Amino acid sequence: MGGYDSVTLYKIRKLLAELSGIKGRGTELVSLYIPPSRPVHDVINILRDEYSTASNIKSDTTRTHVQGALTKIVQRLKLYKKLPPTGLAIFCGAVPKPGKELEEFVLYEVVPPKSINTFLYRCDDHFHLEILRDMIRETEVIGVISIDSSEAGIGVIRGNMLTVVDVITSGVGSKHRQGGQSARRFERLREAELEEFFNRVAKHAVKALLEEYPVKKLIISGPGPTKEEFYKGEYMDYRLQKAVIGLADTSYSGEEGVRETLERAKDLLRDTRLIEEKTLIEGFLKEASRSDGLATYGLHEVMGALEAGAADMVMVSEDIDTQVVELTCNRCGYKRMMFVNVKDVYGLLSEEMQRRCPRCGNVDWSYRQLDLVDYIYDKAQLTGTKVEIVSSKTEYGQMFKSFGGLGAMLRYRSH
Numbered sequence: 001m002g003g004y005d006s007v008t009l010y011k012i013r014k015l016l017a018e019l020s021g022i023k024g025r026g027t028e029l030v031s032l033y034i035p036p037s038r039p040v041h042d043v044i045n046i047l048r049d050e051y052s053t054a055s056n057i058k059s060d061t062t063r064t065h066v067q068g069a070l071t072k073i074v075q076r077l078k079l080y081k082k083l084p085p086t087g088l089a090i091f092c093g094a095v096p097k098p099g100k101e102l103e104e105f106v107l108y109e110v111v112p113p114k115s116i117n118t119f120l121y122r123c124d125d126h127f128h129l130e131i132l133r134d135m136i137r138e139t140e141v142i143g144v145i146s147i148d149s150s151e152a153g154i155g156v157i158r159g160n161m162l163t164v165v166d167v168i169t170s171g172v173g174s175k176h177r178q179g180g181q182s183a184r185r186f187e188r189l190r191e192a193e194l195e196e197f198f199n200r201v202a203k204h205a206v207k208a209l210l211e212e213y214p215v216k217k218l219i220i221s222g223p224g225p226t227k228e229e230f231y232k233g234e235y236m237d238y239r240l241q242k243a244v245i246g247l248a249d250t251s252y253s254g255e256e257g258v259r260e261t262l263e264r265a266k267d268l269l270r271d272t273r274l275i276e277e278k279t280l281i282e283g284f285l286k287e288a289s290r291s292d293g294l295a296t297y298g299l300h301e302v303m304g305a306l307e308a309g310a311a312d313m314v315m316v317s318e319d320i321d322t323q324v325v326e327l328t329c330n331r332c333g334y335k336r337m338m339f340v341n342v343k344d345v346y347g348l349l350s351e352e353m354q355r356r357c358p359r360c361g362n363v364d365w366s367y368r369q370l371d372l373v374d375y376i377y378d379k380a381q382l383t384g385t386k387v388e389i390v391s392s393k394t395e396y397g398q399m400f401k402s403f404g405g406l407g408a409m410l411r412y413r414s415h
């Protein structure tokens with residue numbers, strides 16, 4: 001895949017979801033994309049110019065907000081001697097907060113997964129996210145045509161998703177000749193029918209695999225020699241013909257054949273996230289099914305293994321609904337961590353915040369909510385543990401979810 005890991009993708013997707021929900025009161029939300037080659041002082045000068053220009057804004061609130069955001073960004077940029085190798089994106093603005101009368105400034109800094117090519121400064125009533133969004137869009141699409149003389153299925157693989165987009169039935173008669181028909185006539189008829197079918201499949205393929213989901217690579221699969229005939233006969237558009245990376249033997253054709261191709265063309269699909277995830281989860285399931293296996297699951301077990309440095313890899317479902325809540329005693333600094341289902345957070349907090357601090361006996365807490373993946377990722381950095389975010393949309397992802405959506409592969413058995 002694109003070369004960046006599942007955690008980076010997860011974090012950026014989450015951030016995009018958060019940022020896209022933010023609306024400014026006026027034209028006052030600042031988006032800034034800086035290419036890596038741009039000198040920081042150069043950017044600071046541009047922002048200072050924008051600051052003076054902003055003094056012409058008539059609305060007091062908008063002016064204060066824009067200038068406030070620019071000041072915050074300049075302060076942040078001053079911390080950089082050099083920009084990260086892919087550049088830097090910053091989103092800053094005054095945002096309404098629930099239960100508060102005045103807006104509060106937020107500032108998000110993103111090191112993009114791919115290099116930023118053009119400098120962009122925008123002040124608008126929303127954040128400009130297209131550039132980041134384009135970066136994480138799955139660029140490689142692989143097509144599958146699974147064909148025999150009775151039917152053909154067309155599918156596409158994008159990232160960790162497989163979609164069957166079309167199924168075409170042939171209407172070609174059976175291989176066995178009816179009584180009274182001459183062998184030659186039967187053969188000719190069958191060939192003509194097959195050719196008509198191949199041309200029809202080729203036409204559908206143009207629509208599905210060039211127009212709808214432009215594919216870079218194509219695999220042709222199916223039982224028996226029909227797939228070779230289809231491929232060697234060059235029925236397809238030359239672009240699709242050129243995109244073929246291999247043929248694969250399957251026992252089925254059509255929709256079932258498309259799905260089976262994943263299994264049978266593993267080598268050809270090795271680099272796709274779909275196969276990567278499938279392999280990860282298969283490995284996990286195999287270990288989890290053995291009593292002395294190197295897999296563990298469940299919040300308590302996985303956290304324990306992570307803390308002990310026993311986890312080689314932690315796997316998390318992308319939509320796991322557990323959050324981390326950290327309570328800190330304002331009087332003595334005592335800290336408590338809790339793992340809570342998202343929907344129970346507020347109920348639990350209102351209860352826990354009434355309790356006395358076990359260290360100093362006061363009832364004076366503040367709290368912080370953390371994303372479980374962020375929490376795990378930070379811990380994992382300390383112990384050299386890999387973290388993989390797995391999709392919950394795939395069949396394998398669903399299987400993994402039935403283990404609570406959290407698992408670890410261990411370096412060794414702890415007991």
Ligand SMILES: [Zn+2]
Pocket residue numbers: 329330331332333334357358359360361362
């Ligand atoms: Zn205390």
